[in-house]
Amino acid sequence: GAVVSQHPSWVICKSGTSVKIECRSLDFQATTMFWYRQFPKQSLMLMATSNEGSKATYEQGVEKDKFLINHASLTLSTLTVTSAHPEDSSFYICSASFRRNSANYGYTFGSGTRLTVV
Amino acid sequence: AQSVTQPDIHITVSEGASLELRCNYSYGATPYLFWYVQSPGQGLQLLLKYFSGDTLVQGIKGFEAEFKRSQSSFNLRKPSVHWSDAAEYFCAVGPSPAGRRALTFGSGTRLQVQP
Numbered sequence: 001g002a003v004v005s006q007h008p009s010w011v012i013c014k015s016g017t018s019v020k021i022e023c024r025s026l027d028f029q030a031t032t033m034f035w036y037r038q039f040p041k042q043s044l045m046l047m048a049t050s051n052e053g054s055k056a057t058y059e060q061g062v063e064k065d066k067f068l069i070n071h072a073s074l075t076l077s078t079l080t081v082t083s084a085h086p087e088d089s090s091f092y093i094c095s096a097s098f099r100r101n102s103a104n105y106g107y108t109f110g111s112g113t114r115l116t117v118v
Numbered sequence: 119a120q121s122v123t124q125p126d127i128h129i130t131v132s133e134g135a136s137l138e139l140r141c142n143y144s145y146g147a148t149p150y151l152f153w154y155v156q157s158p159g160q161g162l163q164l165l166l167k168y169f170s171g172d173t174l175v176q177g178i179k180g181f182e183a184e185f186k187r188s189q190s191s192f193n194l195r196k197p198s199v200h201w202s203d204a205a206e207y208f209c210a211v212g213p214s215p216a217g218r219r220a221l222t223f224g225s226g227t228r229l230q231v232q233p
Contacts, residue, residue: 006161031218032217032218034220034221038219041228042225043208043223043224043225043226044162044208044223046220049216049218049220051221064213067177080153091159093161095162095220095221097216097217097218098216099215099216105216106152106164106167106215106216107152107164107212107216107221108164109154109161109162109163111160111161112159112160112161114159
């Protein structure tokens with residue numbers, strides 16, 4: 001299947017610092033990548049959609065200057081949480097759509113990153 | 119606007135019992151429907167998907183789902199639950215099978231399995 005590798009799986013940072021989360025598509029070209037945030041015991045909330053080579057499209061209420069998304073290549077997308085604060089602590093998940101052939105396509109997800117800001 | 123409703127926040131079943139998780143969707147066009155499972159602290163794993171054709175879809179781990187257009191439902195079923203099935207289950211709908219727009223997720227159903 002299509003695999004997205006997400007790193008790190010967990011990170012603890014000090015308030016005011018920045019943290020970068022990477023998602024790499026290992027066996028396909030990820031034209032479109034999605035970034036979600038998930039609070040404990042809640043569903044996934046879409047933060048932004050990024051297409052390779054273009055600026056990301058952010059959902060209403062998501063601060064684009066705080067959550068910087070870069071999708072400069074077909075295999076790598078990054079989410080940088082800038083000047084992180086405790087309220088940014090959450091579980092972040094990336095996802096990519098893929099189409100390998102007429103029978104193998106869909107959406108695949110990274111394993112998530114647990115961010116704790118102290 | 120599209121939406122997904124999972125009416126059951128939490129379900130507890132005994133190991134070996136049958137399971138049905140409900141999912142209702144609202145979508146103006148042909149829906150592409152998915153069921154994912156998430157273990158604590160993990161990403162989402164695809165159980166099955168429906169795009170067209172046979173309305174009864176078989177997935178991994180013995181799960182199946184039935185698409186009922188008249189009821190706008192896509193319920194997930196398993197005839198005999200195993201303790202390892204305890205997890206969070208998400209139903210999702212999308213505008214295409216693999217496109218540039220994200221899936222819309224339901225709020226999830228947490229499954230507990232009693233020994």
